[in-house]
Amino acid sequence: MISKKTKYAINALVFLAKRNGEGPIIISEIADKEHIPRKFLESILLNLKKAGILASKKGKGGGYYLLKDPNEINLADVMRLFDGPIAFLPCVTYKYYERCEECKDEETCGIRDVFFEVKKKTVELLKQASLSEIIKRENRLITLL
Amino acid sequence: MISKKTKYAINALVFLAKRNGEGPIIISEIADKEHIPRKFLESILLNLKKAGILASKKGKGGGYYLLKDPNEINLADVMRLFDGPIAFLPCVTYKYYERCEECKDEETCGIRDVFFEVKKKTVELLKQASLSEIIKRENRLITLL
DNA sequence: ATAAAGTCTATAGATCAGGTAGACTATTCT
């Protein structure tokens, strides 16, 4: 399961993507509209800014806005930012690789082989899931109602 | 990431599967060979027994052994037993379904749509990963060396 | 009887998730 932090981050990003181009949007508005505890959201947005995904403007008329294109922000990146590796085992992650202590031989580990495949497919699907893609799906689901 | 508990459970099960038919194997042997803390392993095996996957025999000559066929024990079931749902969101799980508090409309949620697809594929792959399958993969990896 | 082996109950340290509080800094408008 992803953490609430990640879930809130995704919701906030989709919200900002929908209003992309309208200029800065204040934290309180995002918090209210997306039902996210305000102070908690603060630190989330700060992280997204540090990661180069969002930018902010201080003072009156300020707020947060997307720095990158909605096509280029995907769920895999956001999840990794807040929850760390997506894989089920440390020995099949790319950036956070760690050997399993109790493992006898990684090269011939059947368990690892399975989890590598799972991770590969998962990352593939999550990379495709950009903010634009999410919004596109939402619109498609609405037309199906 | 899966918990150590789940990882240990999988290792113990694969170990037992390899020696299926040899009669009961004592906790200490599994703990030693698989490098699992003995007392921790105890409670894990007890859970697997309660779930109907393992059986045990007390007293001298006792130990644990598989109750089900190695084909019928898969990673999806084991993971669910110890770590709960496999999905990334509570709203796309089957058995543990829960609505996302902050969600406005589940029916048209693009985020949910993506995570549903991810979960579907993941469960599919993990269901195929039976103990027999894991051992088969291990043997194949050995021949490739 | 005795040794072997699983079972049950309790506990403990460490880490982390989720959230709150408040002071501080930068910017804009009048």
Added chain:
DNA sequence: AGAATAGTCTACCTGATCTATAGACTTTAT
């Protein structure tokens, strides 16, 4: 200049969960 607005930073708290460990108890084979 000064008030209002809005993000930034530091610190803290509470409860849950993970990863074990300890020890007494029960069952069984010889």
